[in-house]
Amino acid sequence: MKFTKMSLVAALLIGSSAFALDNVKVSGNAELFYATQDNGSDTLFNKDASAADAALNLNVSADLVKNSTVAISAGAGYTVLSTLGLENNLVSAVWGGAHGATANGSSFGAKVDNANWMKEAWIAATAGKTTAKIGRMELDTPMVFTEKWTIEENTFEAAVLINQDIPDTTLVGAYVGNGNGTETFGGGAAAGPAGIAPVVNLNGQFETFGTNGAYAVGAINNSFKPLTVQAWYYQLTQLASAYWLQADLNMNGILAGAQYSSDKLLNGSTKSDTVYALMLGYEMKDVATIKVAYSDVNKGGDLGYAGFNTATNMTTAQSKLYTEAWWNYGRVTKTDTTSYSVCVEGNVASVDLMAQYTNANDKSVANNDMSEFTLTAGKSFGPLDATLAYIYSDLKTPAIATDDETTNMIQAYLTLNF
Template identity: 60%
Template sequence: MKFTKLSLVAALLAGSSVFAIDNIKVSGDANVFYSTTDAKAGFAAVTDKDDLFGKDNSAADIGLNFNISADLAKNDIVTLSAGAGYTILTTLGLENNFVSNVWGSAHTATVNSGSNYASAIGGAKVENASWMNELWVAATVGNTTAKLGRMALDTPIAFTETWTIEKNTFEAAVLINQDIPNTTLVGAYVGNSNGTNAGSINFSETTILGDSAGLAVGGVVNANGEFATLGKSGAYAIAAINNSFKPLTAQAWYYNLPNYAKAYWLQADLACEKVPGLMLGAQYTSGKVGEGDNSGTYAVMAGYEMKDVATVKVAYSQTSDKGALHGQNIVGSGQSKLYTEAWWNYGYVTATDTTAYNVTVEGAAAGADLGLYYTYADQDKGAGPSDMTEVTLTAGKSFGPLDATLAYVYTDLGKTGGVDADATNTVQAYLTVNF
């Protein structure tokens, strides 16, 4: 897709007489996501149907993302840049027609009679949502960059999730310095987030659906994309990332949410030179919420990349039997960056007192990208949701600007409350047009 006119934000930037606007980049994507399951609980635990592809067991959404960045000033001393992003989330009227559920929790929904979701099946009015997901300025002087505003973040336990049709972002000030050879130093203050549990973080929760009628299957954003204070008074983070020994990348992160929680994350990833393709990794994270117990979680990974054939990884993790911080994202769905994280069912490998295993195989055949993902989470004391087994198969292919992916997810939650849960099947389709 080519733009014949500048977007509104670009026009506003170009209209400034103070800066010489240069290197304007406009991009975006349009997404159509669909998911259906034969789970009798459906998406909101109110229907006893197990009808794969049935309306009440299916969800769909359409998302549009527009992004722009530009250099506002550039000379021998400083480079000043800015960026903005906007998201539109709409069902195009699919609810109560083709599906009864949506993907994103940024939607609000009106239930026709009372607040009982049972009456919403085939009867909820879902509103469209739109919000500014990014709006930032950045200045680079020498090897130091300062970035201020609304932005995506990629840190171990406070990060933007990109697996669903909406993305959670943050209002933050970030400072990055690379004066020390082979070392990146990071300092950040994160004040707000539009992640679904920002402002009311409960680290015992594992899945947050967000919207008022419980219609969302992949919710990570507050209603209408609204931002709230992270924790009680924001969060501070400092980090050092080093690869002085070229095959090894080591990183250490420390987080402080004043009067609320503290956590740190250590990780080392090695690409073996003597055995090309061999990958090894180790992670450890610990934290404490208020006056609660300290937690501890560790994970290890070994993998091998056969160039132009396939990449295979195996991983193991263990969470402690105390504490509530086990590596999950502090806002969003509860997804984690642990090597053992599941493809679809988040919150299980990071539950208290859980042993988890993961096998990932990715490769290509007949021009398609193929993936096989196996995750098993075993809860020793049943402190969280339940045991979980997940097997996912994916196949994806690009057709010019169009990316298409099909996924099949088999889920067995074992026993919940002493009762065996039926295994379920989920089928999903992802279509993305990049421009």
């Protein structure tokens, strides 16, 4: 599915709690993604309008020490990304950015190289209600997180400390030294060729996060059970600071939420980029969930974006704003942009259905608005998850008032879990 969310707390604690019975756990998945769209003169299912990629993800974790005083665990993850030779045959593009390309001296185009890298390699220790984790890992915080919507997943080299001694409260502190996302916020490694959805650097290469690493601290409180509030502060050393505030209510099927975020460069003479978002919804158990959301980014901020994932390219980065689009990322977080979305999810005959409409009105540049309508249907067949998506996009071109770039896209996702 497009959005697969795991909290930072869960990501930290999985290494110290998931192996009590078997001690060693091996897991992973094999994925095959395909997309085609009518783009310009190309039609659906035309080779030059299509992309495909395959990935194999293998994870292993184990308890090293487990007694009444301390529990120590470790884990590793490895990813292999391959086109299976489909490029220049059934498709002309790939999904991921980790691929390289080798010219083959023929008229058929360059050969896209396979890529492989160590996605995770961490060790964690838990004593009482405090867990420390260090190494290469996934993260999930509001503004620094692993994006899971595409065929590849960016990760981090970091040190994280989490404490839950205060009732109903989780405190988090983290230092992020490196990342392999296709970030431009401070300069990162270039992405590979022809990827329609790249979030990982060429060959999975890790680069310094920002300019000299980043610090994050956060607090999550759930004292009033229907309400979860969280506050986060980030500092990208010698570059920028940011904070994120959020409150979410889930009471008797009523859903409500509020978000506020601000980013600011650290040269002392810049204007902050800020965004707020509101969400209302209703959950009919075992029937459907309906949500509506609105967000607004201020005008004149020096970064030009607010509330984006600082771990990947800000112009295409996924965000955790309630109004985030399903496919066309980087629009709702752009300066001087108001956005709204409507989303309906449900299950019919064991098929997960979702319909979402997103509109982003960019007031900073004429004719740069975005409308997106997405339908998805997903079903599990034992260990195999299958999802089919249809996306209609209307992306206007700046300074060309008569140009509406409308596209229809069909995507298919197959994931075999083991």
